[in-house]
Amino acid sequence: MSPSVEKMRxxxxxxxVDGFLTAYLEYRQGHVIEPEVTALTQRTLPSLLRQAFAGDLLAPKTIIKLWRVVRDGRxxxxxxxxxxxxNLRIDNAMREADPDAKLPAARLITSEQLGESQHQRRSRPEELRAAPHIVQATVIKRVAIVSTFNVGVWSAVDAFDFxxxxxxxxxxxxxxxxxxxxxxxxxxxxxxxLRSFIDIERLEGTVPTRARSYAWSAQVDVLLCTADEDPVVGIxxxxxxxxxxxxxxxDELKNLLFTLSGLPLVRIRAGDEKSVRAEDFYDLLMSESKMLDTIRPRRLRPRRTHDFLVPDEVHASAASMR
Structure with a gap:
Protein backbone atom coordinates (compact mmCIF):
# COMPACT_ATOMS: atom_id res chain seq x y z
CA MET A 1 0.00 0.00 0.00
CA SER A 2 1.42 3.37 -1.03
CA PRO A 3 2.00 6.14 1.56
CA SER A 4 -0.75 8.24 -0.04
CA VAL A 5 -3.32 5.47 0.36
CA GLU A 6 -2.18 4.81 3.92
CA LYS A 7 -2.58 8.51 4.70
CA MET A 8 -6.14 8.48 3.34
CA ARG A 9 -6.93 5.39 5.39
CA VAL A 17 -13.71 13.79 6.01
CA ASP A 18 -12.33 17.17 4.94
CA GLY A 19 -8.75 15.96 5.26
CA PHE A 20 -9.60 12.80 3.35
CA LEU A 21 -11.15 14.76 0.47
CA THR A 22 -8.06 16.98 0.25
CA ALA A 23 -5.72 13.98 0.25
CA TYR A 24 -7.94 12.17 -2.26
CA LEU A 25 -7.88 15.10 -4.71
CA GLU A 26 -4.09 15.34 -4.40
CA TYR A 27 -3.83 11.61 -5.00
CA ARG A 28 -5.96 11.76 -8.15
CA GLN A 29 -3.69 14.35 -9.74
CA GLY A 30 -0.73 12.01 -10.03
CA HIS A 31 -1.97 8.45 -9.60
CA VAL A 32 -4.10 5.85 -11.27
CA ILE A 33 -6.87 4.79 -8.91
CA GLU A 34 -5.76 1.70 -6.99
CA PRO A 35 -8.15 -1.01 -5.72
CA GLU A 36 -7.38 0.04 -2.14
CA VAL A 37 -8.60 3.58 -2.89
CA THR A 38 -11.79 2.24 -4.45
CA ALA A 39 -12.39 0.23 -1.29
CA LEU A 40 -11.98 3.39 0.80
CA THR A 41 -14.34 5.50 -1.31
CA GLN A 42 -17.00 2.83 -1.87
CA ARG A 43 -16.97 1.02 1.48
CA THR A 44 -15.42 3.06 4.26
CA LEU A 45 -16.36 6.60 3.21
CA PRO A 46 -20.13 5.95 2.73
CA SER A 47 -20.41 4.50 6.24
CA LEU A 48 -18.52 7.44 7.68
CA LEU A 49 -20.68 9.95 5.79
CA ARG A 50 -23.87 8.36 7.09
CA GLN A 51 -22.58 8.72 10.63
CA ALA A 52 -21.58 12.33 9.99
CA PHE A 53 -24.90 13.27 8.37
CA ALA A 54 -26.87 11.62 11.16
CA GLY A 55 -25.09 13.75 13.74
CA ASP A 56 -24.67 16.90 11.61
CA LEU A 57 -20.92 16.67 12.12
CA LEU A 58 -19.75 18.05 8.77
CA ALA A 59 -18.67 21.68 8.52
CA PRO A 60 -20.16 23.80 5.70
CA LYS A 61 -16.83 23.92 3.83
CA THR A 62 -16.62 20.12 3.96
CA ILE A 63 -20.15 19.75 2.57
CA ILE A 64 -19.31 22.18 -0.24
CA LYS A 65 -16.09 20.33 -1.06
CA LEU A 66 -17.93 17.01 -1.06
CA TRP A 67 -20.68 18.42 -3.29
CA ARG A 68 -18.15 19.76 -5.78
CA VAL A 69 -16.09 16.57 -6.15
CA VAL A 70 -19.23 14.46 -6.58
CA ARG A 71 -20.78 16.93 -9.02
CA ASP A 72 -17.58 17.02 -11.10
CA GLY A 73 -17.38 13.23 -11.21
CA ARG A 74 -14.06 13.08 -9.37
CA ASN A 87 -28.66 18.06 -1.61
CA LEU A 88 -30.54 18.86 1.60
CA ARG A 89 -27.52 20.60 3.13
CA ILE A 90 -25.71 22.28 0.25
CA ASP A 91 -27.78 25.50 0.15
CA ASN A 92 -27.36 26.21 3.87
CA ALA A 93 -23.67 25.33 3.66
CA MET A 94 -23.07 27.71 0.74
CA ARG A 95 -25.14 30.44 2.38
CA GLU A 96 -23.07 30.16 5.56
CA ALA A 97 -19.78 30.08 3.69
CA ASP A 98 -20.69 32.90 1.29
CA PRO A 99 -23.81 35.01 1.97
CA ASP A 100 -23.67 36.28 -1.63
CA ALA A 101 -23.58 32.80 -3.17
CA LYS A 102 -25.95 32.17 -6.04
CA LEU A 103 -28.68 29.85 -4.81
CA PRO A 104 -30.17 27.35 -5.13
CA ALA A 105 -27.13 25.23 -5.91
CA ALA A 106 -27.34 22.57 -8.59
CA ARG A 107 -28.65 19.33 -7.16
CA LEU A 108 -26.87 16.02 -7.47
CA ILE A 109 -28.87 13.54 -9.51
CA THR A 110 -29.88 10.30 -7.83
CA SER A 111 -30.21 7.05 -9.71
CA GLU A 112 -34.01 7.31 -9.58
CA GLN A 113 -33.96 10.83 -11.00
CA LEU A 114 -31.46 9.74 -13.63
CA GLY A 115 -33.85 7.08 -14.87
CA GLU A 116 -36.69 9.59 -15.01
CA SER A 117 -34.57 12.20 -16.80
CA GLN A 118 -33.45 9.68 -19.42
CA HIS A 119 -37.09 8.80 -20.09
CA GLN A 120 -38.03 12.48 -20.33
CA ARG A 121 -35.03 13.24 -22.53
CA ARG A 122 -36.30 10.80 -25.10
CA SER A 123 -39.72 12.45 -25.04
CA ARG A 124 -38.73 16.14 -24.55
CA PRO A 125 -35.06 16.61 -25.51
CA GLU A 126 -35.25 20.33 -26.37
CA GLU A 127 -36.92 21.29 -23.09
CA LEU A 128 -34.38 19.42 -20.97
CA ARG A 129 -31.39 20.84 -22.80
CA ALA A 130 -32.70 24.30 -22.01
CA ALA A 131 -32.83 23.57 -18.25
CA PRO A 132 -29.49 24.81 -16.79
CA HIS A 133 -30.13 23.54 -13.26
CA ILE A 134 -29.95 19.85 -14.18
CA VAL A 135 -26.50 18.39 -13.58
CA GLN A 136 -25.53 15.35 -15.58
CA ALA A 137 -24.74 12.41 -13.34
CA THR A 138 -22.01 9.90 -13.97
CA VAL A 139 -23.50 6.70 -15.31
CA ILE A 140 -22.12 3.61 -13.62
CA LYS A 141 -22.38 0.31 -15.41
CA ARG A 142 -22.00 -3.03 -13.74
CA VAL A 143 -19.72 -5.47 -15.53
CA ALA A 144 -20.45 -9.16 -15.13
CA ILE A 145 -17.49 -11.49 -15.49
CA VAL A 146 -18.38 -14.96 -16.67
CA SER A 147 -15.89 -17.76 -16.09
CA THR A 148 -15.98 -21.09 -17.85
CA PHE A 149 -14.62 -24.19 -16.15
CA ASN A 150 -13.87 -27.53 -17.74
CA VAL A 151 -14.03 -30.80 -15.86
CA GLY A 152 -10.51 -32.17 -15.79
CA VAL A 153 -8.94 -35.42 -14.73
CA TRP A 154 -9.14 -36.04 -10.99
CA SER A 155 -5.77 -36.39 -9.32
CA ALA A 156 -5.12 -38.60 -6.33
CA VAL A 157 -3.12 -35.75 -4.80
CA ASP A 158 -6.38 -33.87 -4.25
CA ALA A 159 -7.50 -36.52 -1.80
CA PHE A 160 -4.54 -35.75 0.47
CA ASP A 161 -5.03 -32.00 0.69
CA PHE A 162 -6.18 -31.48 4.26
CA LEU A 194 -5.83 -18.33 24.71
CA ARG A 195 -2.72 -20.26 25.71
CA SER A 196 -0.79 -18.56 22.87
CA PHE A 197 -1.04 -15.09 24.45
CA ILE A 198 -2.05 -15.71 28.10
CA ASP A 199 0.37 -17.35 30.54
CA ILE A 200 -2.08 -19.92 31.85
CA GLU A 201 0.49 -21.68 34.03
CA ARG A 202 1.03 -18.51 36.05
CA LEU A 203 -2.73 -18.10 36.43
CA GLU A 204 -3.32 -21.62 37.72
CA GLY A 205 -3.07 -20.56 41.34
CA THR A 206 -5.65 -17.79 40.96
CA VAL A 207 -8.43 -19.45 38.96
CA PRO A 208 -10.66 -22.44 39.74
CA THR A 209 -10.07 -25.85 38.18
CA ARG A 210 -12.94 -25.40 35.71
CA ALA A 211 -11.39 -22.18 34.40
CA ARG A 212 -7.94 -23.77 34.08
CA SER A 213 -9.30 -26.66 32.04
CA TYR A 214 -11.26 -24.30 29.83
CA ALA A 215 -8.28 -21.98 29.31
CA TRP A 216 -6.16 -24.68 27.67
CA SER A 217 -8.76 -25.34 24.96
CA ALA A 218 -10.48 -21.95 24.52
CA GLN A 219 -9.78 -19.47 21.76
CA VAL A 220 -10.74 -15.88 20.92
CA ASP A 221 -12.45 -14.89 17.67
CA VAL A 222 -10.02 -12.04 16.86
CA LEU A 223 -6.89 -10.91 18.69
CA LEU A 224 -5.39 -7.50 17.95
CA CYS A 225 -1.64 -7.13 18.40
CA THR A 226 1.00 -4.47 17.90
CA ALA A 227 3.69 -4.77 15.25
CA ASP A 228 5.82 -6.50 17.92
CA GLU A 229 3.04 -9.10 18.37
CA ASP A 230 2.12 -7.84 21.83
CA PRO A 231 -1.60 -8.49 22.47
CA VAL A 232 -3.78 -5.40 22.79
CA VAL A 233 -7.40 -6.57 22.90
CA GLY A 234 -9.58 -9.57 22.11
CA ILE A 235 -12.83 -9.29 20.14
CA ASP A 251 -18.33 -16.69 28.19
CA GLU A 252 -18.01 -15.88 31.89
CA LEU A 253 -14.89 -18.04 32.13
CA LYS A 254 -13.37 -16.30 29.13
CA ASN A 255 -14.21 -12.89 30.58
CA LEU A 256 -12.50 -13.91 33.83
CA LEU A 257 -9.35 -15.09 32.06
CA PHE A 258 -9.05 -11.87 30.07
CA THR A 259 -9.63 -9.76 33.19
CA LEU A 260 -6.94 -11.60 35.15
CA SER A 261 -4.49 -11.33 32.26
CA GLY A 262 -5.00 -7.57 32.03
CA LEU A 263 -6.37 -7.67 28.48
CA PRO A 264 -9.71 -6.12 27.50
CA LEU A 265 -12.25 -8.35 25.79
CA VAL A 266 -14.83 -6.66 23.57
CA ARG A 267 -18.03 -8.49 22.73
CA ILE A 268 -19.96 -7.40 19.64
CA ARG A 269 -23.27 -8.73 18.45
CA ALA A 270 -24.96 -7.84 15.19
CA GLY A 271 -28.59 -6.81 15.28
CA ASP A 272 -29.20 -8.97 12.23
CA GLU A 273 -27.72 -12.43 12.73
CA LYS A 274 -27.77 -12.95 8.95
CA SER A 275 -25.35 -10.09 8.31
CA VAL A 276 -22.31 -11.59 6.63
CA ARG A 277 -20.84 -8.66 4.69
CA ALA A 278 -17.72 -6.81 5.79
CA GLU A 279 -19.58 -3.53 5.21
CA ASP A 280 -22.26 -4.54 7.72
CA PHE A 281 -19.68 -5.45 10.33
CA TYR A 282 -17.78 -2.22 9.70
CA ASP A 283 -20.99 -0.24 10.31
CA LEU A 284 -21.41 -2.24 13.51
CA LEU A 285 -17.89 -1.33 14.62
CA MET A 286 -18.56 2.31 13.76
CA SER A 287 -21.63 2.27 15.98
CA GLU A 288 -19.38 1.17 18.86
CA SER A 289 -16.68 3.71 17.98
CA LYS A 290 -16.71 5.49 21.35
CA MET A 291 -16.00 2.28 23.19
CA LEU A 292 -13.50 0.96 20.64
CA ASP A 293 -11.55 4.22 20.54
CA THR A 294 -10.73 3.80 24.23
CA ILE A 295 -8.72 0.67 23.46
CA ARG A 296 -7.01 1.99 20.33
CA PRO A 297 -3.31 2.63 21.10
CA ARG A 298 -2.49 6.29 20.56
CA ARG A 299 1.20 5.63 20.08
CA LEU A 300 2.87 2.33 19.40
CA ARG A 301 6.45 2.27 20.65
CA PRO A 302 8.58 -0.58 19.27
CA ARG A 303 9.98 -3.06 21.73
CA ARG A 304 13.72 -2.53 22.35
CA THR A 305 15.64 -5.78 22.45
CA HIS A 306 19.21 -4.58 21.88
CA ASP A 307 19.99 -2.13 24.68
CA PHE A 308 23.27 -3.85 25.50
CA LEU A 309 24.68 -4.34 22.00
CA VAL A 310 28.00 -2.53 21.63
CA PRO A 311 30.03 -2.24 18.38
CA ASP A 312 33.21 -4.33 18.19
CA GLU A 313 35.30 -1.19 17.73
CA VAL A 314 34.39 -0.05 21.23
CA HIS A 315 35.55 -3.34 22.75
CA ALA A 316 38.78 -3.16 20.76
CA SER A 317 39.47 0.38 21.92
CA ALA A 318 38.79 -0.55 25.54
CA ALA A 319 41.21 -3.49 25.31
CA SER A 320 43.99 -1.33 23.85
CA MET A 321 43.59 1.23 26.63
CA ARG A 322 44.23 -1.44 29.22
Whole structure:
Protein backbone atom coordinates (compact mmCIF):
# COMPACT_ATOMS: atom_id res chain seq x y z
CA MET A 1 0.00 0.00 0.00
CA SER A 2 1.42 3.37 -1.03
CA PRO A 3 2.00 6.14 1.56
CA SER A 4 -0.75 8.24 -0.04
CA VAL A 5 -3.32 5.47 0.36
CA GLU A 6 -2.18 4.81 3.92
CA LYS A 7 -2.58 8.51 4.70
CA MET A 8 -6.14 8.48 3.34
CA ARG A 9 -6.93 5.39 5.39
CA UNK A 10 -5.63 7.06 8.55
CA UNK A 11 -7.71 10.18 7.86
CA UNK A 12 -10.86 8.09 7.53
CA UNK A 13 -9.93 6.23 10.69
CA UNK A 14 -9.72 9.62 12.42
CA UNK A 15 -13.11 10.56 10.85
CA UNK A 16 -11.52 13.56 9.13
CA VAL A 17 -13.71 13.79 6.01
CA ASP A 18 -12.33 17.17 4.94
CA GLY A 19 -8.75 15.96 5.26
CA PHE A 20 -9.60 12.80 3.35
CA LEU A 21 -11.15 14.76 0.47
CA THR A 22 -8.06 16.98 0.25
CA ALA A 23 -5.72 13.98 0.25
CA TYR A 24 -7.94 12.17 -2.26
CA LEU A 25 -7.88 15.10 -4.71
CA GLU A 26 -4.09 15.34 -4.40
CA TYR A 27 -3.83 11.61 -5.00
CA ARG A 28 -5.96 11.76 -8.15
CA GLN A 29 -3.69 14.35 -9.74
CA GLY A 30 -0.73 12.01 -10.03
CA HIS A 31 -1.97 8.45 -9.60
CA VAL A 32 -4.10 5.85 -11.27
CA ILE A 33 -6.87 4.79 -8.91
CA GLU A 34 -5.76 1.70 -6.99
CA PRO A 35 -8.15 -1.01 -5.72
CA GLU A 36 -7.38 0.04 -2.14
CA VAL A 37 -8.60 3.58 -2.89
CA THR A 38 -11.79 2.24 -4.45
CA ALA A 39 -12.39 0.23 -1.29
CA LEU A 40 -11.98 3.39 0.80
CA THR A 41 -14.34 5.50 -1.31
CA GLN A 42 -17.00 2.83 -1.87
CA ARG A 43 -16.97 1.02 1.48
CA THR A 44 -15.42 3.06 4.26
CA LEU A 45 -16.36 6.60 3.21
CA PRO A 46 -20.13 5.95 2.73
CA SER A 47 -20.41 4.50 6.24
CA LEU A 48 -18.52 7.44 7.68
CA LEU A 49 -20.68 9.95 5.79
CA ARG A 50 -23.87 8.36 7.09
CA GLN A 51 -22.58 8.72 10.63
CA ALA A 52 -21.58 12.33 9.99
CA PHE A 53 -24.90 13.27 8.37
CA ALA A 54 -26.87 11.62 11.16
CA GLY A 55 -25.09 13.75 13.74
CA ASP A 56 -24.67 16.90 11.61
CA LEU A 57 -20.92 16.67 12.12
CA LEU A 58 -19.75 18.05 8.77
CA ALA A 59 -18.67 21.68 8.52
CA PRO A 60 -20.16 23.80 5.70
CA LYS A 61 -16.83 23.92 3.83
CA THR A 62 -16.62 20.12 3.96
CA ILE A 63 -20.15 19.75 2.57
CA ILE A 64 -19.31 22.18 -0.24
CA LYS A 65 -16.09 20.33 -1.06
CA LEU A 66 -17.93 17.01 -1.06
CA TRP A 67 -20.68 18.42 -3.29
CA ARG A 68 -18.15 19.76 -5.78
CA VAL A 69 -16.09 16.57 -6.15
CA VAL A 70 -19.23 14.46 -6.58
CA ARG A 71 -20.78 16.93 -9.02
CA ASP A 72 -17.58 17.02 -11.10
CA GLY A 73 -17.38 13.23 -11.21
CA ARG A 74 -14.06 13.08 -9.37
CA UNK A 75 -15.67 11.10 -6.55
CA UNK A 76 -18.35 8.51 -7.22
CA UNK A 77 -21.18 8.12 -4.71
CA UNK A 78 -23.74 5.56 -5.82
CA UNK A 79 -25.97 5.58 -2.73
CA UNK A 80 -29.05 7.75 -3.20
CA UNK A 81 -29.37 8.45 0.53
CA UNK A 82 -25.96 10.15 0.55
CA UNK A 83 -26.72 12.19 -2.55
CA UNK A 84 -30.03 13.29 -1.04
CA UNK A 85 -28.30 14.20 2.24
CA UNK A 86 -25.84 16.41 0.36
CA ASN A 87 -28.66 18.06 -1.61
CA LEU A 88 -30.54 18.86 1.60
CA ARG A 89 -27.52 20.60 3.13
CA ILE A 90 -25.71 22.28 0.25
CA ASP A 91 -27.78 25.50 0.15
CA ASN A 92 -27.36 26.21 3.87
CA ALA A 93 -23.67 25.33 3.66
CA MET A 94 -23.07 27.71 0.74
CA ARG A 95 -25.14 30.44 2.38
CA GLU A 96 -23.07 30.16 5.56
CA ALA A 97 -19.78 30.08 3.69
CA ASP A 98 -20.69 32.90 1.29
CA PRO A 99 -23.81 35.01 1.97
CA ASP A 100 -23.67 36.28 -1.63
CA ALA A 101 -23.58 32.80 -3.17
CA LYS A 102 -25.95 32.17 -6.04
CA LEU A 103 -28.68 29.85 -4.81
CA PRO A 104 -30.17 27.35 -5.13
CA ALA A 105 -27.13 25.23 -5.91
CA ALA A 106 -27.34 22.57 -8.59
CA ARG A 107 -28.65 19.33 -7.16
CA LEU A 108 -26.87 16.02 -7.47
CA ILE A 109 -28.87 13.54 -9.51
CA THR A 110 -29.88 10.30 -7.83
CA SER A 111 -30.21 7.05 -9.71
CA GLU A 112 -34.01 7.31 -9.58
CA GLN A 113 -33.96 10.83 -11.00
CA LEU A 114 -31.46 9.74 -13.63
CA GLY A 115 -33.85 7.08 -14.87
CA GLU A 116 -36.69 9.59 -15.01
CA SER A 117 -34.57 12.20 -16.80
CA GLN A 118 -33.45 9.68 -19.42
CA HIS A 119 -37.09 8.80 -20.09
CA GLN A 120 -38.03 12.48 -20.33
CA ARG A 121 -35.03 13.24 -22.53
CA ARG A 122 -36.30 10.80 -25.10
CA SER A 123 -39.72 12.45 -25.04
CA ARG A 124 -38.73 16.14 -24.55
CA PRO A 125 -35.06 16.61 -25.51
CA GLU A 126 -35.25 20.33 -26.37
CA GLU A 127 -36.92 21.29 -23.09
CA LEU A 128 -34.38 19.42 -20.97
CA ARG A 129 -31.39 20.84 -22.80
CA ALA A 130 -32.70 24.30 -22.01
CA ALA A 131 -32.83 23.57 -18.25
CA PRO A 132 -29.49 24.81 -16.79
CA HIS A 133 -30.13 23.54 -13.26
CA ILE A 134 -29.95 19.85 -14.18
CA VAL A 135 -26.50 18.39 -13.58
CA GLN A 136 -25.53 15.35 -15.58
CA ALA A 137 -24.74 12.41 -13.34
CA THR A 138 -22.01 9.90 -13.97
CA VAL A 139 -23.50 6.70 -15.31
CA ILE A 140 -22.12 3.61 -13.62
CA LYS A 141 -22.38 0.31 -15.41
CA ARG A 142 -22.00 -3.03 -13.74
CA VAL A 143 -19.72 -5.47 -15.53
CA ALA A 144 -20.45 -9.16 -15.13
CA ILE A 145 -17.49 -11.49 -15.49
CA VAL A 146 -18.38 -14.96 -16.67
CA SER A 147 -15.89 -17.76 -16.09
CA THR A 148 -15.98 -21.09 -17.85
CA PHE A 149 -14.62 -24.19 -16.15
CA ASN A 150 -13.87 -27.53 -17.74
CA VAL A 151 -14.03 -30.80 -15.86
CA GLY A 152 -10.51 -32.17 -15.79
CA VAL A 153 -8.94 -35.42 -14.73
CA TRP A 154 -9.14 -36.04 -10.99
CA SER A 155 -5.77 -36.39 -9.32
CA ALA A 156 -5.12 -38.60 -6.33
CA VAL A 157 -3.12 -35.75 -4.80
CA ASP A 158 -6.38 -33.87 -4.25
CA ALA A 159 -7.50 -36.52 -1.80
CA PHE A 160 -4.54 -35.75 0.47
CA ASP A 161 -5.03 -32.00 0.69
CA PHE A 162 -6.18 -31.48 4.26
CA UNK A 163 -5.78 -27.72 4.43
CA UNK A 164 -8.61 -25.48 5.53
CA UNK A 165 -9.16 -21.79 6.03
CA UNK A 166 -8.24 -20.37 9.44
CA UNK A 167 -11.70 -18.79 9.55
CA UNK A 168 -14.44 -21.30 10.25
CA UNK A 169 -17.10 -19.54 8.17
CA UNK A 170 -17.69 -16.80 5.63
CA UNK A 171 -19.11 -14.65 8.41
CA UNK A 172 -15.84 -14.91 10.34
CA UNK A 173 -13.86 -13.95 7.24
CA UNK A 174 -16.02 -10.89 6.62
CA UNK A 175 -15.83 -9.87 10.27
CA UNK A 176 -12.04 -10.20 10.21
CA UNK A 177 -11.89 -7.98 7.12
CA UNK A 178 -13.97 -5.33 8.88
CA UNK A 179 -11.78 -5.44 12.01
CA UNK A 180 -8.60 -5.08 9.94
CA UNK A 181 -10.14 -2.15 8.11
CA UNK A 182 -11.19 -0.46 11.37
CA UNK A 183 -7.81 -1.05 13.07
CA UNK A 184 -5.31 -0.66 10.18
CA UNK A 185 -2.38 0.02 12.52
CA UNK A 186 -2.82 -3.27 14.42
CA UNK A 187 -2.33 -6.90 13.45
CA UNK A 188 -5.54 -8.96 13.56
CA UNK A 189 -5.40 -12.74 14.01
CA UNK A 190 -8.46 -15.03 13.95
CA UNK A 191 -9.26 -17.96 16.25
CA UNK A 192 -6.14 -17.81 18.39
CA UNK A 193 -5.92 -20.17 21.41
CA LEU A 194 -5.83 -18.33 24.71
CA ARG A 195 -2.72 -20.26 25.71
CA SER A 196 -0.79 -18.56 22.87
CA PHE A 197 -1.04 -15.09 24.45
CA ILE A 198 -2.05 -15.71 28.10
CA ASP A 199 0.37 -17.35 30.54
CA ILE A 200 -2.08 -19.92 31.85
CA GLU A 201 0.49 -21.68 34.03
CA ARG A 202 1.03 -18.51 36.05
CA LEU A 203 -2.73 -18.10 36.43
CA GLU A 204 -3.32 -21.62 37.72
CA GLY A 205 -3.07 -20.56 41.34
CA THR A 206 -5.65 -17.79 40.96
CA VAL A 207 -8.43 -19.45 38.96
CA PRO A 208 -10.66 -22.44 39.74
CA THR A 209 -10.07 -25.85 38.18
CA ARG A 210 -12.94 -25.40 35.71
CA ALA A 211 -11.39 -22.18 34.40
CA ARG A 212 -7.94 -23.77 34.08
CA SER A 213 -9.30 -26.66 32.04
CA TYR A 214 -11.26 -24.30 29.83
CA ALA A 215 -8.28 -21.98 29.31
CA TRP A 216 -6.16 -24.68 27.67
CA SER A 217 -8.76 -25.34 24.96
CA ALA A 218 -10.48 -21.95 24.52
CA GLN A 219 -9.78 -19.47 21.76
CA VAL A 220 -10.74 -15.88 20.92
CA ASP A 221 -12.45 -14.89 17.67
CA VAL A 222 -10.02 -12.04 16.86
CA LEU A 223 -6.89 -10.91 18.69
CA LEU A 224 -5.39 -7.50 17.95
CA CYS A 225 -1.64 -7.13 18.40
CA THR A 226 1.00 -4.47 17.90
CA ALA A 227 3.69 -4.77 15.25
CA ASP A 228 5.82 -6.50 17.92
CA GLU A 229 3.04 -9.10 18.37
CA ASP A 230 2.12 -7.84 21.83
CA PRO A 231 -1.60 -8.49 22.47
CA VAL A 232 -3.78 -5.40 22.79
CA VAL A 233 -7.40 -6.57 22.90
CA GLY A 234 -9.58 -9.57 22.11
CA ILE A 235 -12.83 -9.29 20.14
CA UNK A 236 -15.68 -11.80 20.30
CA UNK A 237 -18.49 -11.89 17.74
CA UNK A 238 -21.47 -13.17 19.71
CA UNK A 239 -24.57 -14.75 18.19
CA UNK A 240 -27.61 -16.78 19.18
CA UNK A 241 -25.25 -19.65 19.92
CA UNK A 242 -24.13 -17.71 23.01
CA UNK A 243 -27.65 -17.61 24.48
CA UNK A 244 -27.60 -21.07 26.08
CA UNK A 245 -26.68 -21.58 29.73
CA UNK A 246 -23.62 -23.62 28.78
CA UNK A 247 -22.39 -20.94 26.39
CA UNK A 248 -23.02 -18.23 28.99
CA UNK A 249 -20.85 -20.14 31.47
CA UNK A 250 -18.03 -20.40 28.93
CA ASP A 251 -18.33 -16.69 28.19
CA GLU A 252 -18.01 -15.88 31.89
CA LEU A 253 -14.89 -18.04 32.13
CA LYS A 254 -13.37 -16.30 29.13
CA ASN A 255 -14.21 -12.89 30.58
CA LEU A 256 -12.50 -13.91 33.83
CA LEU A 257 -9.35 -15.09 32.06
CA PHE A 258 -9.05 -11.87 30.07
CA THR A 259 -9.63 -9.76 33.19
CA LEU A 260 -6.94 -11.60 35.15
CA SER A 261 -4.49 -11.33 32.26
CA GLY A 262 -5.00 -7.57 32.03
CA LEU A 263 -6.37 -7.67 28.48
CA PRO A 264 -9.71 -6.12 27.50
CA LEU A 265 -12.25 -8.35 25.79
CA VAL A 266 -14.83 -6.66 23.57
CA ARG A 267 -18.03 -8.49 22.73
CA ILE A 268 -19.96 -7.40 19.64
CA ARG A 269 -23.27 -8.73 18.45
CA ALA A 270 -24.96 -7.84 15.19
CA GLY A 271 -28.59 -6.81 15.28
CA ASP A 272 -29.20 -8.97 12.23
CA GLU A 273 -27.72 -12.43 12.73
CA LYS A 274 -27.77 -12.95 8.95
CA SER A 275 -25.35 -10.09 8.31
CA VAL A 276 -22.31 -11.59 6.63
CA ARG A 277 -20.84 -8.66 4.69
CA ALA A 278 -17.72 -6.81 5.79
CA GLU A 279 -19.58 -3.53 5.21
CA ASP A 280 -22.26 -4.54 7.72
CA PHE A 281 -19.68 -5.45 10.33
CA TYR A 282 -17.78 -2.22 9.70
CA ASP A 283 -20.99 -0.24 10.31
CA LEU A 284 -21.41 -2.24 13.51
CA LEU A 285 -17.89 -1.33 14.62
CA MET A 286 -18.56 2.31 13.76
CA SER A 287 -21.63 2.27 15.98
CA GLU A 288 -19.38 1.17 18.86
CA SER A 289 -16.68 3.71 17.98
CA LYS A 290 -16.71 5.49 21.35
CA MET A 291 -16.00 2.28 23.19
CA LEU A 292 -13.50 0.96 20.64
CA ASP A 293 -11.55 4.22 20.54
CA THR A 294 -10.73 3.80 24.23
CA ILE A 295 -8.72 0.67 23.46
CA ARG A 296 -7.01 1.99 20.33
CA PRO A 297 -3.31 2.63 21.10
CA ARG A 298 -2.49 6.29 20.56
CA ARG A 299 1.20 5.63 20.08
CA LEU A 300 2.87 2.33 19.40
CA ARG A 301 6.45 2.27 20.65
CA PRO A 302 8.58 -0.58 19.27
CA ARG A 303 9.98 -3.06 21.73
CA ARG A 304 13.72 -2.53 22.35
CA THR A 305 15.64 -5.78 22.45
CA HIS A 306 19.21 -4.58 21.88
CA ASP A 307 19.99 -2.13 24.68
CA PHE A 308 23.27 -3.85 25.50
CA LEU A 309 24.68 -4.34 22.00
CA VAL A 310 28.00 -2.53 21.63
CA PRO A 311 30.03 -2.24 18.38
CA ASP A 312 33.21 -4.33 18.19
CA GLU A 313 35.30 -1.19 17.73
CA VAL A 314 34.39 -0.05 21.23
CA HIS A 315 35.55 -3.34 22.75
CA ALA A 316 38.78 -3.16 20.76
CA SER A 317 39.47 0.38 21.92
CA ALA A 318 38.79 -0.55 25.54
CA ALA A 319 41.21 -3.49 25.31
CA SER A 320 43.99 -1.33 23.85
CA MET A 321 43.59 1.23 26.63
CA ARG A 322 44.23 -1.44 29.22
Missing amino acids: ELLEARD LILVDDDLLIAI RKNVCASQQEREFLRAVRQYFPSLQAYPNLP ELDSIHHDTDEAAER
